[in-house]
Each structure stands twice: as structure tokens, then as C-alpha cells.
Amino acid sequence: MSTTDVAPQATGQPDPDEKKLSSTHGGGGWGVWAERLALPVAWLALIVVFGVATPETFLTWANVSNVLSAQVVLLVLALAALMPSFVGDFDLSLGGIMGLTAMTAGVLNVQHGVGIWTACLIGVVVAVVAGALNGLFVVHFDTDPLIVTLGMGTVFTGAIFWLAGSNTIVGIDRALSTATFTTRLFGLSFEFWYALVLLLVVWYVSSFTPIGLRALFVGQSRDVARLSGIRVNRLRWGGFVLGGLVAGLAGVLFLGTTGSADPTATGGFLLPAYAAVFLGATSIKPGRFNAIGTGIAVFFLATGVNGLQLLGAQNYVQQLFYGAALVVAVVLSRQLRRRR
């Protein structure tokens, strides 16, 4: 134990076996792998069960494409919910922000003749401002994120109805639908590929960059992060602002997917988004919010609902399934944390 090897400097010799960070800080052993892969395996099991139960409808390409494409808005909103979650915050207003963006862009385009791309850009800016407002109230004034964003979400919902005059805005420029929903690449809509790229970016930044690690520290142990010189408040603001931005993107995709702006349509998205975030935190990197897990969870939920509906279940099964999934996910992740 000489003193010279205590502090190898940053400029130290390059390591030949440069591996992924996930292996650097991951675990080992069968138990860990079983835990990590539980959700993907459950997804496959769902596919097999529904495939056997309704082979002529469930396993057709049309249905697969439907499941993968129809849930893109949910996936993007779940990624938005992931942003504050990384740094240990919650944002319950993300559904409202998404709807606000869609409505702003829709009203500007249809009622004020603003070009669709400019309208969408303004909508996204509104979303970023909404996220920054959340950050202001929660971080700067140091209040409970659950309560503040619950209130802000209600404010945003009110603003949506005010903008819309309580009507559905129809007649959105077709160009938006063409660029997102109706055009297909490899059999899947454009927006699926957009969302996939976004997911990979979130995954990469959160897992393989120092800022991702810093966010992780803030999320897991805020005091330790602060006393390690990490700019905790800046990262928490960042979580809310990025959450707003991504929710705004989800709003644009929603507008393109439905071709109209319905003030009541975006309310139901928040809960399944959080169900996916928590479900995702039970796998891939158990005990931590992670993008890949979230992505798998979205399609796990979508597959479950789709399969049940093909089996003849009523629409309410969606609520039952999403709600139950959220509760199960939270209980599971609580158990995971307690065991550690």
C-alpha cells in the first residue's frame, strides 16, 4: 500500500478493456438477472398467452403495428415523467402540459391561421415555460412537488378548456399527421421511430454520461449530492424543464396522431405513464428509474390491454389494467428497495 497508487490521475493510462458502464456498476449472479429480466419475460409471456388465445387476430402484423404505433404518445409522456423522476421529483402536471401544447398548437393553426410548424414550436415553448414554472415553485420555493404539480396540472387543464372554448378543435393541417402518424417506415409510423430515438438518447445520457450519474445522486441522496458539490437545484430545475419539453413533444405527436385537439382526451395519459415509469424501475436496473425499462413497460401495458380487448373485454379493462399495474409496480419497487 504505497502512497503513490492512492490517486491515479485522470490522465492515467488508458484501460484496454473498456466496457459499458452498466457492467461497471451492475450486479451479478442469477438472482439479479432474474430480477432484471422479469418484466421483459412477463411481456413475452403475455404475447405467448394472447397469441395462443387469439392466434388469428393478435399475432397479425396489423395488430403488432397497431400496438407499437398507437402507444407512442404514451411512451413519450412516460419519458417526460422519467425526467423529474431521475432527480427524485414528481410532476403530476405533465398530462396537462401535453394537452396544453396540443391545444395551443391546434388553436393557433386552426383559428389564427398560424403555420402548423410555427404553431407546434410555440406549443412546445409553452410546455417548456410550464415546466420552468413547476421548477420555480418546487425548487426555488422549496415546496412539495406532488402538491404543487397537482395544482399546476389542474391550472393547465383549466387553460386547455379556456383556449378551446370547451370545443374539440378540428381541421389541423394534414402536414402534421403526414410527418408523424400516417407515413410509415418499415411498417411502423414515423412517430414510433422518433420516440425510439428519444428513448435511446435518454438512455444514453442517463447511463453513460457524468450528468446522468449526477442526476442519479440527486435522486437517491440529495444531501450527499449537495455536499459533493453537485448543483442539486440546477439539476432539479432541469428535470422539470426537460419534463415539460418532452411532454410538449408528446403533445405535438398527440395532435398529429388524432388530427384534432380534444380538451378531454389528454387527461387519461398521466396515470399509465407513471405506471410505466414505476414498472420500468423494477427491471433492467432494478430499483432505479431507467429508460429501457420504461419503454418495455409501456409496451407491456399496451400488449396487455390490446390482448384483453381482442379477447372481448370492455373498454374499462384499460383502467383496471393500468391502475393495477401502477399499484403492483410501486409495491414491487418498494420491496426491492427494502431488501437492499
Added chain:
Amino acid sequence: MSDPVRSSAGGTSVPPAGAVPALELRHITQHFGAFRALSDVSVRIDQGEIVGLLGENGCGKSTLVKVLAGVNHPDPGGELLVDGQPVDLPLAPGQFRDLGLSFVHQDLGLARTLTVTENLMVGQTGAASSRRPINWRAQRARTRALLRSYGVDVEPDAIINQLPPVGQALVAIVRAAEELKAYRERSEVARSILFLDEPTVFLPEGEVAFLFALVRRVVADGASVVFISHDLAAVRELCDRVVVLRDGQLAGGAAISDVDDQQLVDMIVGPASGKLVGLAHRRSSDVDIATLEPRVAVEGLRGGRAVDVTFSVRPTEVVGLAGLLGSGAEEVPYLLFGAHRSTAGTLTLDGERLRVPSLDPTSAVRHRIALVPADRRRDGVAPTLSVGENATILVNDSYTRLGRLQGGRLRGLVKRMVETFDVRPRNPDVLMGNLSGGNAQKVVLAKWLEIEPRLLLLHEPTQGVDVAARAEIYRLVREATARGTTTVWVSSDFEELATVCDRVLVVADGAVRAELVDGEITEEAISAAVYHWSTDAAAVLAGQPTP
């Protein structure tokens, strides 16, 4: 509270022949899977005695206590006798209450946002379990009388969070003592046993006396006490008898008056180990740094209890700050790191003058100032993250290529760190929360030393750390200073300061009052100087002889 501290019933550890022990454990063995945590341990606790249960982290102390708490199920073959009557093992959770046992753990188990009165009302004897409406005024009066009867000076309406640590500990012990008293009255027996698990760890040295006075009070009322601790000085002060566990076995036991500290340490650490406490970690006297220019200078630091703190540190020097709680010494590291708000002061670092009030942790780290905080569980480690992640958070920016972390190089770094700092287990993927106190602290130290700090601020760095890890931490800090780090070491353990510091400054009433150098640095001299200068504290501890 005016009991002279030295009034303990030393030498009465041999019970009268034929007396029935209050509690006796015989041949307790405990396996966790293939790991044997306890093997054939037999312990007896007599009525009215204070027994110190000693041992390094992981020696089986907690395992043994958890057998009595009904958490652990020991292997068949062990016996438990309470008052000479056999009780079936394993115990059910909560059954200890019916046996007249009570536990006060390090975290105290108080509702921190409630008042003292409310905390004392919960429990079997409290008003909260009655069905009658609560008369708050009567409750408060009752609490005040109760606290006074134990000689505890705490305001009944105070919120637990706002009490100093010693006040919180006293309230927790009073609550446990009241439960035991109620038990004795209810079952009409004369014995009951209070288990104190590391109660002094987060208490400053000067305040421990209050706790000891209370414990003696509880014993005088008719309970026995088992005192689990790392703190040999506290054990010597309080206990009649010690029982030492090592590697899950009974390593020995003795009346405290029959053993000296060296014999105790030998029992705790074991014969094969060469790690001694009390081994000097000061620099060898042939290196004279007194002539060197200071590398760090603090002037007029003001904030919290610190009013006007001025001192300087020379290159490679370890300067100790000694003071009682409230002296301001314990604020200095946090003020200099920008973690607590200061109102005035300058810090000169390698000739660069910084305004301390405009420092924040981020800029402090950028100036290569390091802080090892006292509250390790809250401020030091992220328990849900791995050892590797904790150890590299400060430096991982430098381990990137095109913005991407280089996992292989990071892994190599962490491996070297856990080797050099002797972190056990060696696996960097273990979650931080699973490490023992000593190993966790080594990781914290490794994390900070990796940035080659210019100024290393340590606050109670060996709290809750076992004897061997403590010596290791002394050595690691000393090695870091050899590379030029200047160190400010704030501790209420004056023996520790005497062991590690090149120079000790006495802080009282918010300012540096005296300086001890060279041969003056002994535990007794530091203690004498601190009490001499701490006018307020001297008034509080009026019963203590003031040198």
C-alpha cells in the same frame, strides 16, 4: 445533574454468591445460512449492574441483542433464563416487553416532528393508549415532573428535532425507563433490563456526562443496563463489568477495574492483530514545519455559533479543533465548505483570497476543498448506490471520452481505491448501505482524497467506526498529508485529537482561544484547556472540577 461523574459503583461487579441473575443466555449459536454469526455465547446480567458489551463491527453484538428483541431465531440448543426461569427460544417479536426488556437504539426511535410530551405519551403507559380525552395541561405538567424526577432538563413542548442530540437521547432513555418502571410495578418484580445500543456515538464528549447520570439514575431505580459501545472511555466511566465478543465468540469478560485499556483493546481486536489504538499517528519529530509559510489561512470566520474564528494551517499539517458542543468548532468545516451560511470571513488558499460567505459546496469542490461530514448516514453516503458510484462521483467527469463515461477506466480506479483503502468487501458493486460504518467511512475518505484536496475538513470522522478501521483512517489521512494536503480535524474525542494532530486549537465561545503544540498535545491537556476556556460549559457542568 450534579452527580460527580466518578461516582460509579466500580468494583461491585461480583454479585453476591447465589444471587439469581436477572437474565442469562446460555450456549447461544446463530447461523445465517452457512455463516455462523454467534457460536456458543453465554452471558449473564445481574440485577442492578451496568454491563458493557464490546466488540468490533460485525463481532455479533447486534446479533445477540436481536435474539432478545425477537428478531433473530437462534439455533436450537440455546437457553434463555429470566430471573432463573427458563423462557423458550426463539422469542416472538415484541415478547421482550413481557420479559421486562427495553431497547434504545442509536436512532432513538422518537417521532422527530412531535414534542417531548407527545413522545412520552405514546407507549403502554402513556395517555395515548387510554380512551379518555387528553388534558394537555395536565399532560405537560406530568411530563415536566417526570423529566425532573430523572434530573433531565428538557422543555416538554420542545419538538424532538429541535433538541440537541443529547436532549433527544435523554428523552429516549426516559421513555424506555418509564416503560420498565411500569413493567416492574405491573408484574411486581424487582428487575428489568435496559439495552443501550451505541447511545454516545453522536454525542459530543462533554455532554455524555448527562447521559451517564441518567443511566445511573435508571439503575438506582432498579433496572440493569447493557451498554453497547465502541467508546472505551465511556465504558470505563459507566460500566461495572465488560463482556467482549469477537468473531461471534465470547472473547472475555472482566470487572472494569481489573483491566486497563490495552487489555480491553487486546480482547476486542484479538491477539494476532497489530492494530493498536493510541499508536501515535503524528508526524515524526525530525520534520520541522513550524517555519513553513501557511498554505491555508482563515480569518474572521463568522456564522452560526462561530463568531470570529482565525487560524492557519501549514502544508502537510493536521490541525485539530477542540471544543464543547456550542463552542463553534463543529461549525467551522461546514462554513468553510459553504454548506452552512456564513456572514463574514476570508479563506486564503495557496495565496488566493476567497470570501467565505460567497462559497457554496460546488465552488468549494472546485477549489479542491473536501468535507467529510459527521452525519455519515445522511450527508456522507448514498446508501442506495454502489460503492463504485459513491467513490467516483467527484471525478467521473475526468473519465469520459466524447462525453461518454469510460467504464473500464472507472472500474480500474474503483478497484485501486477499495484495495488501497482496504474496503471490505472488495466488491465495488455492493450497495453502500450494506457496508459497516468503518468501511463506509473509508469509501467517503477515498472519494475525497481522489481529488487531491488542498484543504481536507474532517468532522468526527471516526464516529461509529470500529477500532481497527479507526487506526486505518488515521493512517490514510496521514498519508494524504504527505502529499501536501492540509487538514482541519474537528472532534469531540480529545484522545483522537491527541493521537493524530500536529497542533490543536481550543475553540470556545465562537473563537480560537488557545493553541497546543508538540508535547502539550495530550488528551488531558486538551480536555483541561477546553474546559478552562469554555466558560458557558463550565457553568453548565458546575459539578465538574474546572482546571
